[in-house]
Amino acid sequence: MKAMGAIIVRDLRLGLRQGGDLLTLVLFFVIVGVLMPFAVGPDRPLLAQLAPAVIWVAALLAQLLFNERLFRGDFDDGSLAVFRHATIPLEMVVAAKLVAHWLLTGLPLIAAMPILALMLGLDGQGFWLAVCSLALGTPALAAFGAIGAAVTVGLKRGGLVAPVLVLPLSLPVLIFGAGAFDLARLGGSSQALLLLGALSLLSVTLAPFAAALALRISGE
Amino acid sequence: MINEGLSRMPETGLGVSALALSRGGRDILAGLSFSLEAGTALMLRGPNGAGKSTLLMALAGLLNPDAGQIDHAGIDPEAPKYGHLHYVAHAPATKSGLSVAENLKFWVDLLAGTPVDIEAALSEAGLGDLGSIDAGLLSAGQTRRLALARLIAIRRPLWLLDEPTSALDTAGAAWVGALISNHLRQGGLAVIATHLDIAVDGNVKTLALGGQIQ
Amino acid sequence: MVQTQPKPAEPGWFTRIAHPGMFMGWSRHLVLPLSVVTALAFAVGLYFTFFASPADYQMGDTVRMMYVHVPSAWLSQFCYAVMFCSAIGTLVWRHPMADVSQKAAVPLGAAFTALALFTGSMWGRPTWGTFWEWDGRMTSTLVLLFIYLGLIALWRAFDDQLKAARIVAVLTLVGAINIPIIKFSVDWWQTLHQPASVFRTDGPTVDGSILVPLLVMTLAFSLLFLTLHLVRMRTEITKRRIRSLELAQARAGEGA
Numbered sequence: 149m150k151a152m153g154a155i156i157v158r159d160l161r162l163g164l165r166q167g168g169d170l171l172t173l174v175l176f177f178v179i180v181g182v183l184m185p186f187a188v189g190p191d192r193p194l195l196a197q198l199a200p201a202v203i204w205v206a207a208l209l210a211q212l213l214f215n216e217r218l219f220r221g222d223f224d225d226g227s228l229a230v231f232r233h234a235t236i237p238l239e240m241v242v243a244a245k246l247v248a249h250w251l252l253t254g255l256p257l258i259a260a261m262p263i264l265a266l267m268l269g270l271d272g273q274g275f276w277l278a279v280c281s282l283a284l285g286t287p288a289l290a291a292f293g294a295i296g297a298a299v300t301v302g303l304k305r306g307g308l309v310a311p312v313l314v315l316p317l318s319l320p321v322l323i324f325g326a327g328a329f330d331l332a333r334l335g336g337s338s339q340a341l342l343l344l345g346a347l348s349l350l351s352v353t354l355a356p357f358a359a360a361l362a363l364r365i366s367g368e
Numbered sequence: 369m370i371n372e373g374l375s376r377m378p379e380t381g382l383g384v385s386a387l388a389l390s391r392g393g394r395d396i397l398a399g400l401s402f403s404l405e406a407g408t409a410l411m412l413r414g415p416n417g418a419g420k421s422t423l424l425m426a427l428a429g430l431l432n433p434d435a436g437q438i439d440h441a442g443i444d445p446e447a448p449k450y451g452h453l454h455y456v457a458h459a460p461a462t463k464s465g466l467s468v469a470e471n472l473k474f475w476v477d478l479l480a481g482t483p484v485d486i487e488a489a490l491s492e493a494g495l496g497d498l499g500s501i502d503a504g505l506l507s508a509g510q511t512r513r514l515a516l517a518r519l520i521a522i523r524r525p526l527w528l529l530d531e532p533t534s535a536l537d538t539a540g541a542a543w544v545g546a547l548i549s550n551h552l553r554q555g556g557l558a559v560i561a562t563h564l565d566i567a568v569d570g571n572v573k574t575l576a577l578g579g580q581i582q
Numbered sequence: 583m584v585q586t587q588p589k590p591a592e593p594g595w596f597t598r599i600a601h602p603g604m605f606m607g608w609s610r611h612l613v614l615p616l617s618v619v620t621a622l623a624f625a626v627g628l629y630f631t632f633f634a635s636p637a638d639y640q641m642g643d644t645v646r647m648m649y650v651h652v653p654s655a656w657l658s659q660f661c662y663a664v665m666f667c668s669a670i671g672t673l674v675w676r677h678p679m680a681d682v683s684q685k686a687a688v689p690l691g692a693a694f695t696a697l698a699l700f701t702g703s704m705w706g707r708p709t710w711g712t713f714w715e716w717d718g719r720m721t722s723t724l725v726l727l728f729i730y731l732g733l734i735a736l737w738r739a740f741d742d743q744l745k746a747a748r749i750v751a752v753l754t755l756v757g758a759i760n761i762p763i764i765k766f767s768v769d770w771w772q773t774l775h776q777p778a779s780v781f782r783t784d785g786p787t788v789d790g791s792i793l794v795p796l797l798v799m800t801l802a803f804s805l806l807f808l809t810l811h812l813v814r815m816r817t818e819i820t821k822r823r824i825r826s827l828e829l830a831q832a833r834a835g836e837g838a
Contacts, residue, residue: 154477162465226459232430233450234478299736299753302745309739312732313753316725317760320767327774343770347763358756361673365748368391368431392742394829 151236152244159248162221169217173210173253174260180206181264192269199268200329203278204322206264207257208289212311214253215293218245219301219363228367238363242356246294254286277328277337284341285325288348291355292317298359302366320347377525377555380442380452381405382427387436389422396422400436402575404559406525407552409568412561414577420561421457423577424528427559428455440526451479453526458534460515464504468495471503472517480522489521494543508535519547527551527558533566541566602678602819609812616809623802630795644708649795651701653803654694655719658726661691661807666758669751679815681747682822684754685737686814690807692730699723718772722765729757743822 163169184202185195222228231241261282265275296314300306324347328340387400396419404410412420425431427438429450443452462471469486476484490499493513498506503514512535519527527548533541545567548558552570560566631649665687671680702720703713714720733750740746 151478154474158463158466158470158474161470162463165465221463224459225463226457226461227463229428229430229455229457229459230461230475230478233428233453233455235448235451235481237448295753295756299749300739303739305739309732309735312728312735316728316732316764317756319725320760320763323767323771327771330774343767354759358752362749362752365745365752368425368745393744393826 151234152240155241155244156248156251159245160251163248163252169214170252170256173214174256176213177206177210177257177260178263180209182267185267196269196271196274199265199270199274200278200281200326202268203261203264203270203282204285204326207261207282207286208315208318208322210257211253211286211289211293212314215297215310215314216300216307218249218294218297219359220297220306223301223363223366228363232364232367238360239356242294242298242359242363243352246290246352246356249294250287250290254282254290257286258282273332274329277332280341281325281328281344284344284348285321288321288344288351289318291348291351292321294355294359295362298362298366301363377406377523378442378444378452379406379555380440380525380557382526382557382559383437383439383441384427385437385439387423387426387438388434389419389426389431390434391422391431395434397577398435402573404557404573406442406555406557408571408573409548409552409558409560411566411572411574412559412577413563413574418577420577421530424455424457424530424559424561428453428528430455442525452524453528454519454522454524455528456515456519456532457530460511462503462506462511462514464502466503467500468503468506468514469499471514472521475518476521479518479524484521486521489517492520493517494540509537509540512536513540516544516547519551525556527556527560529558529560529562531562532560533562533564545569602682605679606816606819609816613809613813613816616805616812620802620805620809623798623805627795627799627802630798634791634795644705647701647705649799651698651705652796653800654698654701655723656800657803657807658691658695658698658723660804661687661694662726662754662758662761664811665691665754669754672747672751673755676748680751681744682815682818683811684747684750685743686811686818688730688733688737688750690810690814692727692734694803694807695723695727695730699727716772716775718769721772722768725764725768726761729761733757 181202184198188194188198219228222231231238234241258279261278262275264270265278270278292314293310295317296310299313300310303309321344324340324344328337328344331337331340381404383403385401388398389396389400400423402410412423414420422431426433440452463474466474469490472486472489476486487496487499490496493516495510495513495517498510503511506514512532516532529548532544536544541564548560548566549569551558552568627649631646665684668680668683668687671677672684699720702723706715706717706720707713733753736750736753737743737746740749
């Protein structure tokens, strides 16, 4: 437990101190989100209707950008080898890193979402729905991203292949996340949110096993 | 020395029989056997590509052998599987962005169950007044000292060291020798891959690994 | 006492069947007969398709597309099952034949999935009016194609093919868990946006005169897959042998 806490603290420290990344993440998210009005035209009702989709796609792409940093640094500088000799199994190390990764890449997106909500004309109910769906869905995105990162960690050009692998896996997250808004129009979005939450729970629980296995193989 | 006066390490041994290793589809070693008792150091010598690093990786549990067996004797079966060894390779595993002390504290939290005097360990390693500076600002030699500091801070019986004196000057190399000698005196084991001679007091064996196996 | 586990020894009968050298030996005799049987099966199937099965009252002759579409769709999934079993072989036993089987199956899976999409699109055109419709089944098939193509990209990104096989195996297993989830989510998405069911891609109710040609074509396609898979495995083993020989030659040459 103490070891897991130490890993989370360390990753957070590294992430926050080399703070340029946090700004880049939020900036990328907002810029992608803002591309839509430029592409579609300033038609407010249309934008409001597209807003959930835009927010989700922007969140997905922003997460993709930062997945590589999860394991690449540790792989290159030999920290992964030290992790293998820790007092906790590698799966728990990965789980701890996943928590830190979500805090660094999921939480900022949720915090930055209001900006997009404002610019895309999302109404009050939509706003809270966006917060909930991002909160429930970004852990799943982080989990799938972790699998993609672990599988490509040893590759020189791994950063190019990983998105292609992660996106099909992340499709259900996008469907449920954006689907929550469509359901809201019909009366109840709780089904989508429940499915989203279940998916996050499942992926966060299973991803460390797959990622740890891939990391072991890559480390040989 | 920080660990002087502490009780001896748990009695452990290392045995290797008919070991065959390959990496990336290329055969590196075959038919290797040796055994090591507590208080002994094994120096691995040989040209580049002979398999020194590969052997250390296999001993560290990072690489599965193609054939043969590696026995780590005397280990508590309840303990974490590789919790009895230190593996220090070329890559120092230090993080710039964290201070020197934070780096060492992280390893202590990760690898040791018990609290450790970080300051004392850093002084041992010759990094006494550098505790609060960013590890990214250290010279190559100082980084090496930090990487080796975890050997001092966290007590584990088996040391697997890959070129521990790299980037260190003569004084540094002598310090490494003293570190290993002290470890052997307390009943520890070490397997060290090295190009250069390291002066170690105690029971030292040498294993020369040949060129690549065809 | 901690022991590092070496690769476990394969059981005897398994080795006899599956050792690469022995595999090359016995598979050589299978290629020609299999090809002939496949061609025969296709001949019979195509005869049934064009001459001996009725046209659909609604869709006319285009229903015959089903005889290619349904088998390819089925095979695209069967292929993944083969990859899944091979992946387990790679990870649990590190069997070299499992590696080869995985690698051989991936492009075939991609090809059958693409064929299923293409024929589905062609078949749908007269009925839907467009070449593409966001039908639940077609969409899931599209995502499956992306997964296959992603796996191909991953294979190619590795220099070390042995490591590649194990990493791809991990992803194959992850995909196996994910694919049902993706299917479910796509169907859910479909019902969300188009409550009225649009198009049943398995065509009209299956009756005798349609069932037989369908089964024959499915058999023909399965035999095709088997033949191609076998040939690809042989090719892959040969490629690896050439590579080892080249490697040995290079090492014999250097520093001599």
